[in-house]
Amino acid sequence: MMLHLLKRLGLPGLVGLLVLAGAGWGQAVWLPRQQAEAEAQASRARQLRHELLAADATGAKRAAERVLTPDAAWQSLWSQLPDSSQRTALQSQVLSSARDQGLSLSAVQFKGGPEGPPGLWRQRLTMPVEGRYADVRAWLALLLSEPALSLDAVDLQRTDVMGDAVKARISVSLWWRNGGGAR
Incomplete structure (x- = not known):
């Protein structure tokens, strides 16, 4: 069936x-x-x-x-800033980190002086560097991890659009406590 x-x-x-x-x-x-x-x-x-x-x-x-109140925030920031005895080490760290990233650093312009409240010092460093774009970015990321450093200006130029090499002019400021200062 x-x-x-x-x-x-x-x-x-x-x-x-x-x-x-x-x-x-x-x-x-x-x-x-x-x-x-x-x-x-x-x-x-x-x-x-x-x-x-x-x-x-x-x-x-x-x-x-x-x-935080503004005063408490300032006190917190002030206590995190290095003192003037560490200024040379901070500057050397910035310059050596560029070389460690494989960047060519031709010259550095230094300009420093007291800034803002008494006891606060600002050291400006302007550095022309040459290298690969990825290395410049990695170096800037490394610099920005330093709490006593601020990035002031970045000027990038690429001579060959198809190439990876760039020329950059980087301006940073290092901050530290100088003497007794604003407490």
Whole structure:
């Protein structure tokens, strides 16, 4: 009987029955699994969102508690500045870090003097450097990790548009406490 039914359906009928059976299985078994998994993911996302919002609220509360007055902020900054005995080491560190990055440093212009409140010293260094663009960027990132240094100006020139070599003029300021000063 089964053979007679298969003969009567033929190949198109058999394929149709298989597709219908696959659709029935997908509707009865696969689709509910997928919906349950999607609901579980959505529930986890809602839980994470709730946790993040709660953490953000407590973080904002803590940040509001940590807000410093201008005087307290200045005292904190002042205590982090190196004293004048470290000025030569700071300058040497800037120059040697350029050489360590493979940059050619032809000359350095120094200009320093008291700046702002009594006891604060600013040493400006202007340096023409040559090297690869990636090396200049890495060097600048290294310099900016130094808390007593500020980047004043960057002038980049590339002579060959297809090349990697650049000429740069970098101006930085080193800051330190000079004597007793602003406390």
